[in-house]
Amino acid sequence: MKKKRILIVASLSQSLINFRGDFIKSLIHSGYDVYALAPRHLDKVKDKLIEFGAKPLDFNLNRTGLNPIKDIQTIRELKSIMKDNKIDLVFPYTVKPVIYSSIAANQLGIPVISLITGLGFAFTGLTRKARVLQQLNETLYKLSIRKNKIVVFQNRDDYQLFLDRKILKKNNKVAFVSGSGVNLNQFKFRKNKIDSNKISFLLVSRLIKEKGIALFLNAAKVLKEKYPESEYHVIGATDKSPSSIKEEELKNLHEQGIIVYYGKQNNIPEHLYNRDVFVLPTYYREGVPRSILEALSVGLPIITTYTPGCKETVKKDYNGILIKPQNIDALINAMEYFLINSDKIEEMGINSRNYAEERFDVNIVNSDIIELISKEI
Known part of the structure; x- marks a missing residue:
């Protein structure tokens, strides 16, 4: 036939x-x-x-x-x-x-x-x-x-x-x-030991303001001063969009030691394995962000917004925190929660992987x- x-x-x-x-x-x-x-x-x-x-x-x-x-x-x-x-x-x-x-x-x-x-x-x-x-x-x-x-x-x-x-x-x-x-075999569950003195956060996204990059940078400035050992990692490319973050700003913050800026990367699983918490404070109309699904699969707690497509990826008190969009105080509080309660990272990370297996395979x-x-x- x-x-x-x-x-x-x-x-x-x-x-x-x-x-x-x-x-x-x-x-x-x-x-x-x-x-x-x-x-x-x-x-x-x-x-x-x-x-x-x-x-x-x-x-x-x-x-x-x-x-x-x-x-x-x-x-x-x-x-x-x-x-x-x-x-x-x-x-x-x-x-x-x-x-x-x-x-x-x-x-x-x-x-x-x-x-x-x-x-x-x-x-x-x-x-x-x-x-x-x-x-x-x-x-x-x-x-x-x-x-x-x-x-x-x-x-x-x-x-x-x-x-x-x-x-x-x-x-x-x-x-x-x-x-x-998400391909659960490609994004395997990480088994890293959490260093409670050096919690690291990761944002992977197109670097436009609607994706929450400006909010993330502002939160990093506040929290880095209060928790000097904490780390704030940014992966993504700037573009010609009017709302794109300027590369110069990212490089300046990198040189100041506030963030670690990588630009565009092809080895995303490796970066996910080496970080502790995934952050996407987007207020863009997402479907279901692929970047969050990859972070779930690897076993990272998620901080994202209570918006269409994003709210489906987090269960309250289970695998992460949902915050109001465009709310810098809510973002800082959510990130600080994991800096104070580092024991929750492993627990919520395991739950993220379980949720990925259950719903997003x-x-x-x-x-x-x-x-x-x-x-x-």
């Missing part, structure tokens, strides 16, 4: 390996032909996808901003790719792939299962620009995803917002998964999505 052909559509080539690699391998193992589509594939990503058994394809996508002419061209190109490769089902994730792939596939009568991985800056409502983008995205989502077979969400808050804003109707079929999942997440796919083609 001819294998069914799945087209996965991404906005960033590397994400197909970093976030969907296990999913692609699971689909292939389940007997599907997988086509992995992204703009400007890197050679190393292509090679890895081919090694998995997938077929890498390229398309043109204007990742930032809106250009109606280019966007229409993208939709036409997507339709050609779907027709030429005789695609049976389309699986897009992140905003633009979901919108444009859904429009293209629906025009061709190809079923779509779309994944909403978080609503990002546009749905924070923090600035005039964000509010304008939200209205625009709402309109585009309404035009694109209502005919999809299933819309998959990573948290129920995002679904409720889609209902409240009338992006989806109650009769639209939806499903829920626990983020992108990538095999569970992938199995749930593949079951949805099998019912639609």
Whole structure:
């Protein structure tokens, strides 16, 4: 029997390996032909996808901003790719792939299962620009995803917002998964002994203010003075976003000994193994942050915000602390709790690993999505 052909559509080539690699391998193992589509594939990503058994394809996508002419061209190109490769089902994730792939596939009568991985800056409502983008995205989502077979969400808050804003109707079929999942074998449980005199905190993120980096830096300044042996580690890249932290500021704090700044790193598991508490004080509209899932798997207590996508990763008094977003005092208090109660780090770390095994194992997440796919083609 001819294998069914799945087209996965991404906005960033590397994400197909970093976030969907296990999913692609699971689909292939389940007997599907997988086509992995992204703009400007890197050679190393292509090679890895081919090694998995997938077929890498390229398309043109204007990742930032809106250009109606280019966007229409993208939709036409997507339709050609779907027709030429005789695609049976389309699986897009992140905003633009979901919108444009859904429009293209629906025009061709190809079923779509779309994944909403978080609503990002546009749905924070923090600035005039964000509010304008939200209205625009709402309109585009309404035009694109209502005919999809299933819309998959990573948290129920995002679904409720889609209902409240009338992006989806109650009769639209939806499903829920626990983020992108985490490979528990890749992020193994750490067994380090906690040094109560030298507690270290780690933030791994895109270094924009909405992710809480400025709050983390301010907390580090306060706590480093009070607890000189404590450590505050920062991993991530600055970018051209208006809210990006300036690299000069990070380097200055590094030179002063307040933080340890690494820039972008590829060996995240190693850094997680050597730290004590993971911190992500984000007020960005997350799906379920992959960085937190990796920290859970390794066995770190979590400090994050009571916001959609993040609050799902922490059980109160079990594996971490949830704080109000944009509240520096709450963040300082949460971090200081572990400086004072270092005995809780090991206990909550074990609980984090247990929670990852129970809810966020990538095999569970992938199995749930593949079951949805099998019912639609």
